[in-house]
Amino acid sequence: MSYLILIAMFGAWAGFANPVFQFPLAALGLPLGLAWIGFRATSARKAFRFGWLAGTLAATGCLYWMVIPVSQYGNFPFLLALPCPMLVGAVLGMYYGAFSAFMHVAGKHVSGAILCLLAGLVWAALEILCGTLFTGFPWMNLASAFTPWPAAIQLASIVGAYGLSGIFVVLAVSLLLCSTYRSSLALAVFMAILVAGFGLFRLQQPLPDGPEIDIALIQGNVDQSRKWDGRFQVDTVEKYIGLTRKAEQEAAPELAIWPETAMPFYLQERTRLSEVVRKFVRESSVAVLTGTPAYEMTNPQTRDYVLFNRAALVSRDGRIREYYDKEHLVPFGEYMPFEEWLPFGKLVQAAGDFVPGKTSAPLSVGKAALGTLICYEAIFPELAQKQVAQGATVLVNISNDAWFGRTSAPMQHLSLATLRAVEQGRWLARSTNTGISAAIDPHGRITARSGMFTEEFLNIRVKAIDEKTIFHHTCPTLAWGIPLAALLGVAFVVRREHIARKR
Incomplete structure (x- = not known):
């Protein structure tokens, strides 16, 4: 089994975004290796165990x-932070182990193309479950590995990222079984032609039309360890204003987008720093969408309040007329689940103790309606779906990926955000503190991109699009239809196994 474990392991390492070398097709080694483990195992229990490993x-x-983030910005020494990826990996490994166990049982009772299709269906259902259970963490969405090849991800506009992952798994398992079953070979050829053919066809089609909006993406590259120090707040404000002025000299943006918590103070208050920002907006020709912490008094007498992670839109008159508060918070980073039972506090202490936002309506700038996603909200398809359903014509993702250093995370985060643009057929404007800031078109092509840990701005032009994708219309059905179909498939296989054992 060791070489099968290596196929799955190195397939993921080389297939998903990383700073060393990425070859998207290698990602198929993950489901291929896991399925192979299932077929070779002598029992479902062993298939689960080796698949989990x-x-x-x-x-x-x-x-x-x-x-x-846990060691540098949290309370944990490096040696105690070191096991964190393995602990999270062990939880995700249970989904992979379940896939291997299913393939072991299914392989005894189903064959050929049907077996391959069932594999894709179950994988897609497991990804949906992974993105939902315990607040969800669909970070290793298989389809995201293929975003460097825009032609490979166009089917996401029909079946979404989870459905596309299922299609890639059908292809991987078909390749594994093509020497055994003729129908598997035919299915592998069909799936490859479907993915590539539809992708190339869609990329040749003109992008949907709509009103144009010029945007400046501002990347301040503010040191995370100094960001919340009051002594450096003036420098931070001046840096973002200075970069925005440079962007205005080069072009005439209608909107400047500053990253998540770019303003490390309460912009809603009438403080000296807040007034500097408002005055700049009034005197310039550009509105500003910026990240900032915010609060709301819950009991004025006792001075009780709650905190929000906010994207505030400062209009040209210097007022904050609209805002969006992050609704899907990061557990153990922005809030503590099960706080009363756990012996430790938040893993990232500087992040804040936030509560979910109450409103999620798009923000209006000229003829555009901005569907805002803060930080890792961009990895959840249902949040972008919700924004577009409420009228968003442009998607915006503001983030602070400085937490992750020079690692794979900013690249993986960008890959996941790219899928939201394809799923919803919207331009996506992404502004981050340290990179990667980018403009992504509705076909998932990156038209402008910043470096990492650089201080820069990007002047981009996007279009406000009303047209909706097939996926947008079918998303609610797919959200329950895929798991239900997978459950029926599992039930069928389990029943066949039960009957076989009785014999």
Whole structure:
């Protein structure tokens, strides 16, 4: 089994985004290796055990970056932070182990193309479950590995990222079984032609039309360890204003987007720094969408309040008329689940103790409606779906990836955000503190991109699009239809196994 574990492990390491070398097709080694483990195992229990081990190692290698925020910005010494990726990887490994166990049982009762299709269906359902259970963490979405090849991800506009992952798994398992079953070979050829053919066809089509909006993406590259120090707040404000002025000299943006918590103070208050920002906006010709912490008094008499991670839109008159508060918070970073039972506090102490936002309506800038996603909200398809359903014509992702250092995480985060643009057929404007800031078109092509840990701005032009993708219309059905179909498939296989044992 060792070489099968290595196929799954190295397939994930080389297939998903990383700073050393990425070859997207290698990502197929993950489901291929896990399925092979299932077929070779002598029992479902052993298939789960070896699949779990392979999945744990694969996920740990892809999530090694978790050590950085926990050790550098949390309360944990490096040696105690070191196991964090493995702990999370072990949880994700259970999904992979379940896939291997299913393939072991299914392989005894189903064959050929049907077996391959069932594999893709179950994988897609497991990804949906992974993105939902315990607040969800769909970071290792298989389809995201293929974003460097835009032609390979166009089917996400029909079946979404989870459905596309299932299609890639069908292809991987078909390749594994093509020498055994003729129908598997035919299915592998069909799937390859479907993915590539539809992708190339869609990339040749003109992008949907709509009103143009010029945007400046501002990347301040503010040192995370000094960001919340009051002594450096003036420098931070001046840096973002200075970069925005340079962007205005080069072009005439209608909107400047500053990253998540770019303003490390309460912009809602009438303080000296807040007034500097408002005055700049009034005197310039550009509105500013910026990240900032915010609060709301819950009991004025006792001075009780709650905190929000906010994207505030400062209009040209210097007022904050609209804002969006992050609704899907990072557990153990932005809030503590099960706080009363756990012996430790938040893993990243500087992040804040936030509560989910109450409103998620798009923000209006000229003829555009901005569907805002803060930080890792961009990895959840349902949040972008919700924004577009409420009228968003442009997607915006503001983030602070400085937590992750020079690791795979910023690249993996960008890959996941790219899928949201394809799924919803929207331009996506992404502004981060330390990179990677980018403009992504509705076909998932990156039209402008910043470096990492650089101080720069990007002047981009996007279009406000009303047209909706097939996926947008089918997303609610797919969200329950895929798991239900997978459950029926599992039930069928389990029943066949039960009957076989009785004999």
